[in-house]
Amino acid sequence: MDPYEDPRLSPAERTEDLLSRLSLAEKAGLLFHTVIETGEDGALLETPGAISKSPTTTVVAEKLMTHFNVHGLESAEAAARWHNRLQELAETTPHGIPVTVSTDPRHGGAQNAGTAWATSFFSLWPEPLGLGALRDPELVRDWADTVRREYTAVGIRAGLHPVADLATEPRWARQRECFSQDPELTARLVVAALDGLAGGEGEPSVQSTVKHFPGAGPQKDGEDAHFPYGRDQVYPGGRFEEHLLPFRAAIEAGTDAIMPYYGRPVGLERDGEEIEAVGFGFNRQMLTGLLRGELGYDGVILSDWELVNDNHVGEQVLPARAWGVEELTPSQRMARILEAGADQFGGEECTDLLLDLVREGVVSEERITDSARRLLQVKFRLGLFDDPYVDESAAAASVGTDEDRRRGHEAQARSVVVLHDDGGLIPLRPTGEGRPRRIYAEGLSEEVVAALGEQVARPEDADLALVRIGAPFQPRDDLFLEAWFRQGDLAYPPGLAHRLARIRAACPLVLDVDLDRAAVLTDIAPVVDALTGTFGVSGTAWTDALTGRIPAQGRLPLDLPRSMAAVRSAPEDVPGGTEDPLYPYGHGLELEARPCD
Template sequence: MTEEQLQALLHEMTTAEKVGQLTQFAGAFYSEQEDSTPVTGRIEFPVEEDMIKESGSVLGVAGAMKLMGIQREHLKKSRLGIPLLFMADVINGFETIFPIPLGLGATWDPALIEELQTISAKEAASAGLHISFAPMADLVRDPRWGRVMESTGEDPLLNSLFAAATVRGLQGKDSLIANDRVGACVKHFAAYGLAEGGRDYNTVDLSERELRDKHLPAYKAALEAGVKLVMTAFNTVDSIPATANSTLLRDLLRGELQFDGVVISDFGAVQELIPHGVAENEAEAAKKALEAGVDIDMMSLSYAHSLASLIDEHMIDSTFIDEAVLRVLQLKNELGLFEDPYRGVSLEKEQTVVGHPSHLALAQTVAEKSMVLLKNENVLPLDKQTSVALIGPYADNQDLLGEWSIFGKTDQTTTLRQAVQKQYTHAIYAKGSQLYERDEELLKEAIAAMEQTDCLLLALGEGKDRSGEGRSRSSITLAPCQIELARLAKETGKPVIVALFNARPLDLTELEPYADAILECWHPGSEGAKAVVAILSGKVNPSGKLTMSFPRATGQIPVYYNAYQTGRPLPPGSNERFFSRYIDIPNEPLYPFGFGLSYTSFGYSNRSLSSAKWDGSGILTVSVDITNIGEVKGDEIVQLYIQDVVGEVVRPVKELKSFQKVSLSPGETKTVTFEISHDMLQYYHSDLTFASDPGQFRVYVNGSSVCEEENTLTFSLVKS
C-alpha cells in the first residue's frame, strides 16, 4: 500500500477497530489447541469475542498451518481485511537453538551473531511469525537477575555491536522486510538491566548522564540498524514507569533519537501502572501509556476497555490513537501483509527450512566459539584413549536449550552422555545427584564410577528453571550436592574436569579448588553437547571470552570491569584498612571480563602508539605484536582499553574501545593495529554535552580486561 492508501484505511476505521489494532493477546485466545498459560506470565482476564475479532496482533504462537488458520479465520471476520501480526520471543533460535545470548556474547563475533540470527529469522518466518522480541540490549551488571541470560553482558560497546548485528540478521538491511526475515524489537527501553537487587520487575534509579553514557548506546545501535519495534521496560526511569514515561518515549526515543516505528509495552505493563501507583484505574493507565507513546498494549485490557470511552468523553486527544494505529498499519505494510497476509508461508516451506542440517551445523560452530575455558591445569584436551567417568546431573540431561527456547525440541537434543560415549570408548556414566538435591544411592554409584577410570568429568550447573524472566536468585552458587560431588572427585587424586551448564555468571569460589579444569558451556543449544566434546577432545581449541565478570561472592555484586575510579583506590598488593576494599575477599572478580583460556598461549610485545600527542583530528594508531608461543593453532581476541586519566566527572578505570580476533599457528606472529578516533574519547559531561577532555589517556592492549601497568601506553589529547 502507498502512504495515501494507509491514510485512507485509517480514515475508514471505526474507533473500535482502531483500538483493536493497539491490543495484543496470547495465542490461547485464538486457538483452542494453545496452552492457556502465556510464556511470560499468567494473567486471568475475560477477553470478549469482539476484542479478539478486532485485535491487531497475536503473542507467542507459531506453526505454519496454525498461524495460517488463525489468519484465515481473522480475515473472514475483519470488516476491512486488516491482517494480524504474529509476534514471539525468538531469542537465540526458533527450532534450531543456539547458545543463550550471554554465551553468544562470549564469541566476541558480531558477524557470527548476524549469521545465526538470519537462520533464526528464516525458521521463524517459515513458521508464520512476523516479529521477534529481540535483541535485548539491556546492560547488566548483576548476575542475580534471571534475565541476565538474555543479555550480552556488562559492556556498552559489545552490547551495541551485538544489538545491531541481531537487528540486521533478523530483518535484513532493507526497509521492507523480505518474506524470509522478521521484524526485530529491541528491549527493554530503558535500563532494565539495572533492576535493584537483581530482582525482576524492580525499581531502577540512575542519573540521566549514566543512562546516556552506559545504557543508551546499545538501544541506539539497534535503532540505527533500523529496528522496527521498541519494547518498554517494566521498571521505572526517574521514578516514572517506562510504560508511562513521556520524557523517555516521546522526548528521547521519538524526538531526539527519531524513532518512528512501533512502541509496544511488555507483558501486562500498561495494567501494572496501577500497582506501580501512578494510575488509579484502567482508564488512567491507558491514558498515561498512550499519551506517553505506547502504541500496542501487550496482554492487558487497559486499551481495550478504556480508549474508546476516553475518546468519546474527550479525555484524550484522538490524534494520539490515530498516530499509534498508523504506525501499526505501516509496520504491517513494511512486512508486505496487505499484499500477502500469509507472506509465502506454507507447511512445505516450514518443513524444508526448520531444523535444516546446515542450521544445526552452524549451531554447533557457534556453541564451540561461545564456550569459555576458565581453568586448565594441564588436563585438557583429553586423549581419545582416556577412560572417563562422566558424572553429574547434567551428564545425561537434555536441558541444554535455555529458558527462551520456547519452540526448541528438548526431547530431540543430544545429551553430553551420548556425545561423550560416541567419542570416548572407555566412558562410564553415573548421575551422582539431582540438580539441587542430594541422593544417597546416586552418590554411591558415582563414587563407584570414580574408582574405575583415569579421569573424572563432572557435568554440573543450574537448569533453565533457575534462570530467565521471574527467576532472580539471592545466591548464585551451585547446589551443595554438586559441590559435594566435586569434593569427592578431588579426593580421588584423579584429574577433575568440570563442564558447567548455566545461564548466568556463578559464584564458583567453592567449586574452583576442586577442579583441575572448568569449561563454561552456558546453555549451549541444540548441538551443545557435541560442541563440548569437540573442545574436550581437542578437535576445537576454545576461544571464547567472558563478557560479564564472575564474582567471588554474591556479596561482591555488582562487580564489573569498567567501574569508576574512587578517591581511595586500593594499592596493588595492599591489605591496609582505609582504602576501598573488602576485608575478606579481593576486590577483583574470580574471572574477569574479557577472560578466557586457550590450549595454546599468546605473547604480547612491541606495543606502540603512533604519537604521544594528538589533537583529535585524523586517527591515532596502536600496534602490538601477538605471537602464538604454544604448540597448537589458536584464536586470540585482542582487546583495546582506554582510560581517561582526568575528566570533568569521574571516569572509569578502563573502557573497551575495540577488539580484533586473530588466528595464529604455533610460532606465528602477527601485528595487530587499532585505530583510535576522537569519538572514542568522548562521553557525557555533567551538563550532558558529549565531548572529550584534554589531557592524558592510558591505553591497554591485552587478552582480557586485566592490564599490567608496565605494558601501559600513554598519550595526551591536546586541543588547539
C-alpha cells in the same frame, strides 16, 4: 483495488488510505498485542488457554486485534497451518487487516513463559551471552538471519528481541538474554542482529523489537521488575548513558519497535531534571522527552506485558506492573501509557477500556490514529497486506535444516569459555592404554558419554569425571512466573565444593557451569582440574569443545565475581563494577593445539 491494497504505492500512502476507512474500533484493536495459544494440530484455540484469556475468534473477529505473541508451538507444520487459519479468520474482519504474529526468542535452550521458548524444530544456537562470548558481529548477523528464515517459514513476522540491556548486575535473572556487560560490544551485536532480522532485498523480514528501553540491567539488588519487590532501577555509578548507548545504535540502524521495561528509575537526574519514579512504560520524560524527542525515534513503542490489569493464571496472581502508579485504575493507567508516548499495550486485550476513554473525551481519536499509523506502516513494510500466508507443505523442510543445526552447534561449541585448565586436560587426549576412556558423568546424557568412552557409576572406577551444573539460585514460587526466574544469591551451598573435591580425589575432574547469569566460583575453582563456563550449550557441543573437534574460543562476556560481598557492594549500573573479580570480562584460556580423541 482500493489504494491501500495496491503494492505499487508506498507503505505511507497505503497506510493513510486505510486509516481514512477504519472505524474507531478497528484502529483501537491495532493498539493491543497479547498472548495467543494454538489448538491441537494447528487448529485455532476457541477456548481460553493456559495463559491467553479469550477464544481466538473473540480477540480477532470481535475485538479486532491484529497483533499476537504466540506461545507453545507443536511442530513446524502445525504452526504454519495454525498461522494460515488465523489469517483466514482475519480476512473476515471489515478491512481484512492481516495479523502480525510475534514471539519471544526461540533459538536457545531456555524455557520461560515470560521471556523465551525452547523450540525443538528450530536450529539451536548459544544464548545471546554465548554469542557475546565470541564477539563476532558476522556470526550474530548469520544467527539473526537464520532466525528470520525459520520464523517466516511458519508465519512469525515479529521478534520480541534483540535485547540491548547490559549485564552489569550479576544477580539479575535475565542476563542470558543480553549480549554482554560492555556497552560498545552490545551495540555492535544489536545492530548486527537487526541487520539479520531485516533480511536482504526481496527476502521476507521480521519486525525487530529492541528492549528494554532505556536499559534494564541495573535492577536494584538484582531483583527483576516483573515482580513488586524488583520495581526499582538504580544508577548509583552514574552510568545511565552507557546503558542507553545500544539503543542509540539500534535507532540509527532503523529498529521497527522498542519496548520499555517495567522498572521505575529511582534517583535519576538528566540535564538537571529529576526523572519521575514511575515505570518506564508510564514515563513521559523517558518515552516522549528522551526517546521521541532527544533520540528522534518515530517507530513503534510497545509496552511490556500487563501494565494495565493484574494477571490471574490459575490460583496465582501477578499484579499489574504499574510501578509508581499502583493507585491508578486500569483506565487511568491506560491513559497514562498513551500520554507517555507508547503505541501498543503489551499483554492486554481490554479494548473496551480504550474505546470508553475516547468516548469520554479522555483520549482523542487523533491520538489513537497516530499510533495506528505507526503500526500499520510496519505491516505494510512486512508485506502482510500483499500475502500473509505461508506454504504449509514446505514449513518442515525449511526449518531446522541439517546445515542450520550444524552452524548453530558449531557456534555453541566455539562459545565455550575455558576458565582454567590446571590439569592440562583440554583438549582431551587419548588414554594411551588401548582401551576406551572410563568416564564418570553428571549432567550428561548416556549417548553423549558413550561417544567419548565407557560410562562408569563411581569416580573410583573412572579415568575422568565430567560434571555439568547450573548457576546457583534460590527458588521462588509465590507469584505467577516467579518459578521461571532464577534469582537470589550467586554462591553455591557449601557442600558442593566438598563433594566435587571427593570426585577429584578419585580421578581428574572437568566441571562446566551453565552461566545463565553470573556465579561465584571461588570455592569451586580450586577443587576441579579444569573449569568451563557455557551459555546454553548442549552436551554434545560441550564435549566437542573438550575434545578439540570444535575448539573452544569463548571469552567471558561478563565478570564472574569473587564473593557475594563484592556483589552487594558494587553499583548495579557499572560494567565491571565488582571489585577484583575471580574471572574478569574477557577472560578465557588460549589452549595449545594437542592431538585429541
